[in-house]
Amino acid sequence: MAANLRKPKPAFLDKLRIFVRGGAGGQGHPKYAGLGGKGGDVIIRAVKRVQFKDLIEVNPTKRYTAASGANSSKKLLLGPPGEDQIIPVPVGVTVTTDTGRVIGDLNEEGQEVIAARGGEAGGPENNFNGKKGEAHSVTLDLKLIADIGLVGFPNAGKSTFLSAISRATPKIADYPFTTIRPQIGIMEYPDFRQITIADLPGLIEGAHVNFGMGHKFLKHVERTKMLLFMVDINGFQLSTQYEYRTAFETILLLNKELELFNMDLLKKPAVLALNKIDTDEDGTRTDAIVDQIMNLPDSLSEVDESLHPETLIKFDEIYKISTMFDQNTLTMKDRLRKLLDIYSYREDEQKTVVENNRLAKQERVLGVEQNRNKIV
Numbered sequence: 001m002a003a004n005l006r007k008p009k010p011a012f013l014d015k016l017r018i019f020v021r022g023g024a025g026g027q028g029h030p031k032y033a034g035l036g037g038k039g040g041d042v043i044i045r046a047v048k049r050v051q052f053k054d055l056i057e058v059n060p061t062k063r064y065t066a067a068s069g070a071n072s073s074k075k076l077l078l079g080p081p082g083e084d085q086i087i088p089v090p091v092g093v094t095v096t097t098d099t100g101r102v103i104g105d106l107n108e109e110g111q112e113v114i115a116a117r118g119g120e121a122g123g124p125e126n127n128f129n130g131k132k133g134e135a136h137s138v139t140l141d142l143k144l145i146a147d148i149g150l151v152g153f154p155n156a157g158k159s160t161f162l163s164a165i166s167r168a169t170p171k172i173a174d175y176p177f178t179t180i181r182p183q184i185g186i187m188e189y190p191d192f193r194q195i196t197i198a199d200l201p202g203l204i205e206g207a208h209v210n211f212g213m214g215h216k217f218l219k220h221v222e223r224t225k226m227l228l229f230m231v232d233i234n235g236f237q238l239s240t241q242y243e244y245r246t247a248f249e250t251i252l253l254l255n256k257e258l259e260l261f262n263m264d265l266l267k268k269p270a271v272l273a274l275n276k277i278d279t280d281e282d283g284t285r286t287d288a289i290v291d292q293i294m295n296l297p298d299s300l301s302e303v304d305e306s307l308h309p310e311t312l313i314k315f316d317e318i319y320k321i322s323t324m325f326d327q328n329t330l331t332m333k334d335r336l337r338k339l340l341d342i343y344s345y346r347e348d349e350q351k352t353v354v355e356n357n358r359l360a361k362q363e364r365v366l367g368v369e370q371n372r373n374k375i376v
Contacts, residue, residue: 013052014142014220018062020116022133023082026069028122032077037069039118039133040082044095044140046106047088052142055087069121069130082118092145092223095138103138107145107223141219146184146198147340149224151258153250154238156230157275159183160323162199165333187333195337198224218261226340227270229254229315233286234279247274248292249303256309263311269343272315273332278322286320293318 026036042064056062067082095103095113104113115138122130150158166185183199198220221227231251237244245253251272258265272293280286292299293315300308317335321328 013056016052016055016062016140017137018055018064018087018140019135019137020085020087021063021065021135022116022118023066023068023085024132025119025121025130026079026082027071027130028079028124028126028128029072029074029077030128032072032074033124034072034074034077034128035079036072036122036128036130037079037081038121039069039130040066040084041114041118042066042085042087042116043112044087044089044093044104044106044115044138045112046091046093046109048091048109050088050090052090052140055089066116066118066133068133069118071130072122072128079121081121084118087115089140090142092143094141094143096141098137098139143223144184144198144220145223146196147224148195148197148226148228148336149221150197150199150228150230151221151254152230153232153236153245153254155236156232157323158199158230161230161273161275161321161329162197164323164326164329166197187336189337193337195340197228218258221258221265222262224268225343226336227258227265227268227313228336229270229272229313230275231272232276233274233289234276246303247289248299249307251293252300252303252307252309255313256307258313259309259311266311266313269339270313270315271317271319271336271339273319273321275321275323277320277327278325283320290318290320 020042022041023039025039028034028036064085064087066085069082070076070079072079089106091106091109093106095106095115097103103115104111106113116134116136119131119133120126122128150162152158162183162185166187185197185199187195187197189195229251231247231254233247235244235246236250255266274286274289277283277286292302296312316339319328319332319335321332323329
């Protein structure tokens with residue numbers, strides 16, 4: 001009976017705390033000046049197609065210790081170093097200590113970070129006494145890396161859109177929170193170009209303080225290149241216990257939740273999709289929403305002041321679509337690709353400007369130093 005009361009294990013893990021210990025350094029041999037082997041390091045490496053649940057299945061204790069270095073001996077004066085302990089983790093993991101210090105970000109396959117260094121080998125500088133390795137807990141925090149992040153309240157049509165334009169098969173139903181874990185879809189184009197798009201658990205009011213899916217959703221937005229807001233033109237009401245929100249109010253609330261969680265999210269390029277236009281036969285409702293957006297900030301006077309964001313997000317484009325009936329979704333898919341290319345070009349230009357400024361400053365500094373060293 002007790003077994004039936006156990007809570008099911010989460011289907012998706014995006015945070016894991018583990019204990020890591022570097023190997024001890026081998027003892028030296030004072031009589032013959034022999035050197036011990038350095039202790040092995042605990043190294044965390046980004047690997048594709050790895051999930052946290054794989055780590056738990058292989059090592060349920062979540063404790064990782066590298067091998068110790070060998071002691072020096074009369075027959076083997078130079079002790080071999082201890083073997084490193086490699087921990088494979090998903091791409092997109094940030095490694096932090098319990099004090100909050102970031103050890104490293106692993107955003108590309110093959111990137112590594114040393115989580116615990118092995119102990120110093122025994123030698124003349126330490127009286128031939130090998131040292132213990134570092135030992136502490138670290139947290140592995142996964143943030144999805146995708147080109148586009150879908151932002152919207154539950155039932156906005158995000159999952160339907162993702163299934164229509166990609167190979168992803170998210171759960172789709174007419175009730176809130178059908179997406180209970182992040183889904184990554186891949187938009188493919190005739191020339192084999194691929195763009196990743198993340199459908200994330202729907203936001204609700206108060207998500208910035210962890211209501212609903214809360215931070216479990218919002219942290220995954222941080223590593224996307226573009227935000228795609230998707231809004232139901234008919235508005236949204238989570239349940240009878242919550243207040244009904246119009247489509248315009250929904251947009252402002254989404255803006256506000258991102259702002260309160262992390263102001264930098266508002267700097268990301270963003271577009272807006274007004275969904276379910278099939279329910280608006282003459283298009284007047286949809287056009288009215290567009291007018292409200294285009295007339296910002298003046299149109300803020302139409303809603304309660306508590307819904308006003310401090311900083312308004314700027315939408316580069318607005319789309320009118322129906323994910324259910326596949327209206328304008330392919331056109332939108334093509335536009336998203338073009339916009340990503342434009343954003344990438346701008347980013348490259350900015351990096352070039354920054355690098356040129358850095359080199360120019362370096363040349364000026366070197367010029368000053370050379371002038372100081374001239375013999376007059």
